[in-house]
Every structure is written in C-alpha cells, then in structure tokens.
Amino acid sequence: MRLGSPPHPFIKWLKGDDEPIFWVSGKAASGKSTLMKYVWRDRRLKKCLMTWAGGSTLLLCHFFLSDRGDNLQKSREGILQGVLLQLIKAEPELAIVGFPLVFDSAGFATMPLVPINWKSLKGALDRIISFTEAKDWKICMFINGLDKYRNIERVADYTEEELNIITHSDEADASWGTNALISDNRREILKFLLNLARTSSGLKLCLSSRELAAFEEALSRFPRLRVHEHTREDITAYALTSFSNCAVASPARRKALADDIAQRSSGVFLWVRLVVDHIIALYSNEGEQADLHKALGLFPRQLGGQNGLYMKMLSLVAEKDRLDGRRVI
Secondary structure (H helix, E strand, C coil), X not given: CCCCCCCCHHHHHHHCCCCCEEEEEECCCCCHHHHHHHHHHXXXXXXXXXXXXXXXXXXXXXXXXXXXXXXXXXXXXXXXXXXXHHHHHHCCCHHXXXXXXXXXCCXXXXXCCCCCXXXXXXXXXXXXXXHHHHCCCEEEEEEECHHHCCCHHHXXXXXXXXXXXXXXCCCCCCHHHHCHHHHHHHHHHHHHHHHXXXXXXXXXXXXXXXXXHHHHHHHCCCCEEEHHHCCHHHHHHHHHHHHHHCCXXXXXXXHHHHHHHHHHHCCCHHHHHHHHHHHXXXXXXXXXXCCXXXXXXXXXXXXXXXXXXXXXXXXXXXXXXXXXXXXXX
C-alpha cells in the first residue's frame, strides 16, 4: 500500500480542510498499529499537513492505546495526559494556558491547586485549543487503538469476563458488540472526540480502531482506510518469500500456496505468520509427502475463540511441551 500515490484519500485529507476526522479501520491484527506508526514517523506527514496549515504554526501529537499497559495507557485520562504533554513540549507557553493555577506568569511551576483528573485535563485541553484557534495555529492528533479504551474510573465495574473480552477476544466474538458496559464506554470516548472535532476549526484527528459497532456508528461517515482490504499483495509476497527461503515445495506449488493463504487470511497478518510457520514446520518434517493445501484448509479463519486458530495451534503442541510450559510458568 503506497500512501504517497495520488489521489489517495488519506493524502487528500491531510492536505485539505473538508473533514476533521480520518478513520483507519480493520480487523484484529491486520496491521492498523503498524500503519499508524509508519505514517506518524514518515517525514512526508508534516509536509502534507503544512499544506493544510498554510503559514500557521502546526502542532502534532499522538497517543497509542495499549491493552498490555497500565490503566493510563488505555484510558481517556491517559490520552489527554499524553496529548497535553506533547503540545506543551512543542510550545511551552501552552503550560500556562492549560494550567493557569499550576504555573505562574513566568512559566514556573507552583504548588498544584487542581487534581490531575478527567475534569482538569479536559479543561486544560479546551483552554489550549481555544488559545491556538485564536492564534490560527493548527493541531493534528493521531490516536491509535480506540477499541482498547476503557474508563478507569469504572474499572471496578468490569467483571473478569469483560476484561478478557477487551484484551483477548477476537472481533468476530459477539461479545465485542453486545457487552453494554464496554460499548457504552467506547461511545463515551467517541462522543468526546467527535465533539472536539466538531467544535474546533483548527483540529484534525486521525483515529484507528477495529470495525466494531460503536465505531461504525460514529465514524463511518468520515473518510476511511480499511487496512485489511489493502494487504493481499503484501501477504502473498511475505508467504512466497518465507516458503522460498526454506525451499518449501516447487516454485509453482509455493505460488499457489501463497495465493491461497492470502485469500484465506482476510488481511490479518498475525494469522498469516502463524499459518506460514506451521506450513514450513510441516514440510520440514514430512517433505514432499506433506499435503500442504489440505493442512491449510484445516486452519480456522478466525484467531480467537474456542474454535479459533490460537486454540488450534495449542492443540498441535505436544503434551510433553505443554507440561514443560506449565513448569516454566
């Protein structure tokens, strides 16, 4: 996928002023975070955004939610702390604007008089955005992994099962879309972000998430890139290269196998990696006698759940290895 090839909708969005939000969506493990990191680090990003900003000051900030991190790494408080820190680092005068009771007129910190909670953080961001709009500055935020979000003020309300849904389930699991607490909390953060975009003329938001019900409802009207629809050629190339490096089968069989994997994968790279590794191991053990296409057909197409690929791979692990694994744990 070549984002620099015009007239790509993302490039148009970066340079233009038609819509405040761009949505990077996709299946679980399809490469959304990898793409967001690539775009964020690409030198062309700022160049494109400067077309939108014109001669104004441009401020960039990002936050990548992590389901393996602590609560601040997957909460609205964490998002705002990360964003505010980057904005203030870029323009130190914004510290006084955002936290007038914490910093004196010279920019030196005094004894904090306000708690660092959602209300105070939201107030700080509102003041900073009002200030930057008055100066005609532009702000672009990248927020990745919104489906991992949860409200830490309500963390005690989550059951063990609900926390597992957030961190471990596959997006095909109906629980993602029907669990009321999780869905309500996602709608809460989406409402905040949509209101921010709607009321702030000098702000752009690039958001990424899985294609779950709450996000479809809120973001489907905005320009969008569905990652899993753009990865087939890359998946074919990865599988073909992996098989060639290990001399799996003949060139013709390798090409047919790689094409089949790309078709079955639904654009999910993690699924591809696990399946390719298993096919290579199978060929190493059985050689030309191995029916690789039959083996491929036995793999579930989803990752999670009782009948998913993770459980399939676990069932293939020898009992001795499972026992050794338990001893290590």
